[in-house]
Amino acid sequence: MPITSKRPSLPSSDKRWRIVAGTMRRHGFAREALIETLHTVQEYFGYLDKPSLRFVAASLRVPLSQAYGVATFYHYFTLKPPGKHTCLVCLGTACYIKGAGQLLATAEASLNVKAGETTLDGNVSLVTARCIGSCSMAPAFIFDGETAGNVNENALRSKLAGWKN
Amino acid sequence: MNPAPAVKTLAIDGIDVSASSDQTILDAARENGISIPTLCHLDGLTEVGACRMCLVELKGSTRLQPACVTLVEEGMEVTTRTPRLEKYRRMVLELLFAERNHVCSVCVANNMCELQDQAKAHGVTHVRFPYRSPELPVDVSHERFALDHNRCILCTRCVRVCNEIEGAHTWDLLGRGVNSLLISDLHQPWGESDTCTSCGKCVQVCPTGALFDKSKVGGKVRKNPDFLSYLNEMREGLR
Amino acid sequence: MTLDELEQIANEVQAAKEKSPRALNVCVAAGCLSLHSDAIKSALEKEVQRTGVNCRVAGTGCMGLCSLGPLVNREPDGQLLKNVAEADAAEIVEKLESVPPERLLCSREQPFFQRQTAVVLENSGRINPEKIEEYIAAEGYQALVRALTEMAPAQIVQEVSKSGLRGRGGAGYPTGLKWGTVAKTIGTTKYVICNADEGDPGAFMDRSVLESDPHRVLEGMIVAGYAVGASQGYIYVRAEYPLAIKRLQAAIRDARRLGFLGSQICNAKFSFDIEIRIGGGAFVCGEETALIASIEGRRGTPRPRPPFPAQSGLWQMPTLINNVESFANIPTILRRGGEWYASLGTKKSKGTKVFALCGKVRNVGLIEVPMGTPLRQIIFEIGGGIPDGHRFKAVQTGGPSGGCIPEQSLDLPVDYESLKEVGSIMGSGGMIVMDDSACMVNVARYFMEFCMSESCGKCIPCRAGTAQMFELLTRMTSGTATPQDLELLEDLCDMVSSTSLCGLGQSAPNPVLSTLRYFREEYTEHIVDKHCRAGVCECNHLAEVSA
Numbered sequence A: 001m002p003i004t005s006k007r008p009s010l011p012s013s014d015k016r017w018r019i020v021a022g023t024m025r026r027h028g029f030a031r032e033a034l035i036e037t038l039h040t041v042q043e044y045f046g047y048l049d050k051p052s053l054r055f056v057a058a059s060l061r062v063p064l065s066q067a068y069g070v071a072t073f074y075h076y077f078t079l080k081p082p083g084k085h086t087c088l089v090c091l092g093t094a095c096y097i098k099g100a101g102q103l104l105a106t107a108e109a110s111l112n113v114k115a116g117e118t119t120l121d122g123n124v125s126l127v128t129a130r131c132i133g134s135c136s137m138a139p140a141f142i143f144d145g146e147t148a149g150n151v152n153e154n155a156l157r158s159k160l161a162g163w164k165n
Numbered sequence B: 001m002n003p004a005p006a007v008k009t010l011a012i013d014g015i016d017v018s019a020s021s022d023q024t025i026l027d028a029a030r031e032n033g034i035s036i037p038t039l040c041h042l043d044g045l046t047e048v049g050a051c052r053m054c055l056v057e058l059k060g061s062t063r064l065q066p067a068c069v070t071l072v073e074e075g076m077e078v079t080t081r082t083p084r085l086e087k088y089r090r091m092v093l094e095l096l097f098a099e100r101n102h103v104c105s106v107c108v109a110n111n112m113c114e115l116q117d118q119a120k121a122h123g124v125t126h127v128r129f130p131y132r133s134p135e136l137p138v139d140v141s142h143e144r145f146a147l148d149h150n151r152c153i154l155c156t157r158c159v160r161v162c163n164e165i166e167g168a169h170t171w172d173l174l175g176r177g178v179n180s181l182l183i184s185d186l187h188q189p190w191g192e193s194d195t196c197t198s199c200g201k202c203v204q205v206c207p208t209g210a211l212f213d214k215s216k217v218g219g220k221v222r223k224n225p226d227f228l229s230y231l232n233e234m235r236e237g238l239r
Numbered sequence C: 001m002t003l004d005e006l007e008q009i010a011n012e013v014q015a016a017k018e019k020s021p022r023a024l025n026v027c028v029a030a031g032c033l034s035l036h037s038d039a040i041k042s043a044l045e046k047e048v049q050r051t052g053v054n055c056r057v058a059g060t061g062c063m064g065l066c067s068l069g070p071l072v073n074r075e076p077d078g079q080l081l082k083n084v085a086e087a088d089a090a091e092i093v094e095k096l097e098s099v100p101p102e103r104l105l106c107s108r109e110q111p112f113f114q115r116q117t118a119v120v121l122e123n124s125g126r127i128n129p130e131k132i133e134e135y136i137a138a139e140g141y142q143a144l145v146r147a148l149t150e151m152a153p154a155q156i157v158q159e160v161s162k163s164g165l166r167g168r169g170g171a172g173y174p175t176g177l178k179w180g181t182v183a184k185t186i187g188t189t190k191y192v193i194c195n196a197d198e199g200d201p202g203a204f205m206d207r208s209v210l211e212s213d214p215h216r217v218l219e220g221m222i223v224a225g226y227a228v229g230a231s232q233g234y235i236y237v238r239a240e241y242p243l244a245i246k247r248l249q250a251a252i253r254d255a256r257r258l259g260f261l262g263s264q265i266c267n268a269k270f271s272f273d274i275e276i277r278i279g280g281g282a283f284v285c286g287e288e289t290a291l292i293a294s295i296e297g298r299r300g301t302p303r304p305r306p307p308f309p310a311q312s313g314l315w316q317m318p319t320l321i322n323n324v325e326s327f328a329n330i331p332t333i334l335r336r337g338g339e340w341y342a343s344l345g346t347k348k349s350k351g352t353k354v355f356a357l358c359g360k361v362r363n364v365g366l367i368e369v370p371m372g373t374p375l376r377q378i379i380f381e382i383g384g385g386i387p388d389g390h391r392f393k394a395v396q397t398g399g400p401s402g403g404c405i406p407e408q409s410l411d412l413p414v415d416y417e418s419l420k421e422v423g424s425i426m427g428s429g430g431m432i433v434m435d436d437s438a439c440m441v442n443v444a445r446y447f448m449e450f451c452m453s454e455s456c457g458k459c460i461p462c463r464a465g466t467a468q469m470f471e472l473l474t475r476m477t478s479g480t481a482t483p484q485d486l487e488l489l490e491d492l493c494d495m496v497s498s499t500s501l502c503g504l505g506q507s508a509p510n511p512v513l514s515t516l517r518y519f520r521e522e523y524t525e526h527i528v529d530k531h532c533r534a535g536v537c538e539c540n541h542l543a544e545v546s547a
């Protein structure tokens, strides 16, 4: 006999939860909707925190540890709130061959964070990606969603300096 | 439905054996007294084919095959021990010893550990690879048990027994690659787990000193991972 | 939908074109878009409106020569304009009927274009990817309608087999054979999956096909569904490709609207639908069993095969998995016949292959050549050679699973077998040219770092072995390695490739093995002399300090 259990209610009156619930409903609250739902949460909230993981896991009847395991397996998901600005360094092969490694070191030094971290003041997140499809203009960066090609040390430094409050 | 399993004859290390078509090479070998080393396999749990200790050579194939998941086939010629296989098995063990912090002399499982047993059996006397020496915590928050990540070889036996037999799915893995880590629930202390029933099955099946019973530390009590086949047989009987 | 109705749509598109024959097609695929070609498109639109000339302005997919982007293609004379800026809009529109400004002119009479053979890319840069009608006008969906109305599933499988098409996702498994297996497997429910995870960090072929001509992939999948008896398809796309996802969503919507997806397609007893699943940034999810786990909502860890997905795949059902480019070949194969396709290429590798040519080469971009084209021709004629007076050193194919091919093997015809012989693989089509400023030990370390951080961690050889190999290579580049470290590294290469569970681990040592094979002296220099001849590794500083 199927065990019926009540679905948890939305964590708050925040409208975005209804969008999240919508994604789950579209997939019939099936377990396999986990990744799709986490994408929706991240799209609307910017990151996945424990309360949201708990809510999604309970709604889809996915074990908590499994939900956490999935959220941390895929690098696209982040469990920490992103900074105000995001500097994405492409470390794909074409960009690496054209010096993206050194540029990343420059960014790390000038922001005083490691790749994947956010500055203490929450201003800038430094992230890396593997090939953003702009190999023809390697090395490529994405500054706050805007792709920039043929980036050199100076361009990078001045871009980051411009973000300082 | 599935046709009744047929009988297959094959040769393992030159010995002719027969097995039913739904059996793995590992089953067939063990039934005939031929031992193949394993770490992630445990009778009664689903197979993951992850540790690669049980790799064997098949005549006519260049790829090595894991005995724990490969089904027997008519006319198969299996070799379970060759210098090449033994070398790879030693390297698997060396890689495990170098991956985390296994200091046998101070480990709760000293002399009761499958990793240690395998190392002895394969003559691993020293590790050539650089020790990675990661800094890993020990979780003692549970009232009866503890988890020492330093000894964990990520075999997922605990994950599987907890999910498949106990039905709690308290354990899973976080992250991936060398950064994988065993977690309970939402990466919270084991003692604060919402789902753990404190049944202790994970402790019984853990091949190393990673999961242990705090009250047994210092005692010479071997774990009993074989309770599973018994549990499973009882279940089948009920059907 | 019938062939007549298709023709009618095509005629309407044609008539509209004749009414207004002049057009400016702006590439709005990833490469040019990141040079803000969308702004150029609006500038051209404004200018056309301002001047009131009769000229269509449209966005298209990739035209190939990304390094000269943003590119604009002019109709009806087919002139190609390069390095277009917003400021050029007025002049371009003004000179619509005369010769375009010299500085913008990009000749099509150069080897980059002339040495190519377009099958998969036949519509790229020519049609508007967001208009299903334009695809139909380019003979799109004819293959599907013919297949459903005139062919039995077995005939389709036969035609695909005859074409000699082999999987473009890397391994080169014969596509017809795979389709036949899935078709023959008994099962009430079957699935078709399109692998658009494109994880090779220097490859963007699949992305470009999806952004430039998405219907071609859908058509290939629907035909496949009919041929193998599946009624549901999934496209697994990387989250990093938002534009491709957007174009696919629009394409699926339009295909449903015209009845190419849904129930009783073309009045045949055949229903098929396609859903998109978005990946999460894990290279290993390109591996078919990991991809299936991911669609099922789980951690993307591979499982041992057999059983192969063809027997037991998504939700344990028989499942056909093919790569984007494999599916994209299907419509043309059915339209022009398997024999025609098999006339292209070499004895064992038929047809054409798309490559993403990049790195230290003059013409960076997307190319399609017949199998068997020599590497030298690709790099020095199509690619235009090495810029800035540097010397060619190696070309890397197959990404983290492939290898570096040196100068002496450049006359090699590219096909599955010959690339394997020289220690690399065809892979999905990334081709990265390196000049003398690249250090081969450093390149090997780069790929090992990739494999280490992309390893799912399930099996020990790959999880712990790649980490150890990375450590050993780091010792070499930082000048602290000993000759024993090299021995250990070679031992590990053998062990990890022989014992790992999936292709990621099995091929992770390839970049090391191939660089050792052709550039061993560079390893020795790093270890013994603490010297990096390319001057990129830290070990040089070390030598300076101690000198």
Ligand SMILES: Cc1cc2nc3c(=O)[nH]c(=O)nc-3n(C[C@H](O)[C@H](O)[C@H](O)COP(=O)(O)O)c2cc1C
Pocket: C166, C167, C168, C169, C170, C171, C172, C173, C175, C195, C196, C197, C198, C199, C200, C283, C284, C285, C286, C287, C288, C289, C321, C322, C323, C324, C326, C327, C428, C502, C503, C504
């Ligand atoms: C680690 C790994 C990554 C892979 N990545 C991809 C990929 O990004 N795209 C792809 O089509 N195939 C990829 N493959 C190959 C697939 O497993 C599979 O063979 C392929 O999708 C089959 O399609 P085909 O026969 O059309 O090539 C990968 C394989 C491995 C082992």
Ligand code: SF4
Pocket: B101, B102, B103, B104, B105, B107, B108, B109, B110, B111, B112, B113, B114, B115, B116, B151, B208, B209, B210
């Ligand atoms: S778990 Fe086993 S191998 Fe590891 S330290 Fe303890 S006794 Fe040694």
Ligand code: SF4
Pocket: B151, B152, B153, B154, B155, B156, B157, B158, B159, B182, B205, B206, B207, B208, B210, B211
């Ligand atoms: S805790 Fe023990 S059983 Fe669980 S994964 Fe680690 S070694 Fe295996």
Ligand code: FES
Pocket: A090, A091, A092, A093, A094, A095, A096, A130, A131, A132, A133, A134, A135, A136, A138, A139, A140, C201, C202, C203
């Ligand atoms: S490698 Fe950086 S965009 Fe492709």
Ligand code: FES
Pocket: B037, B038, B039, B040, B041, B048, B049, B050, B051, B052, B053, B054, B055, B066, B067, B068, B069
């Ligand atoms: S026992 Fe077979 S792979 Fe571990």
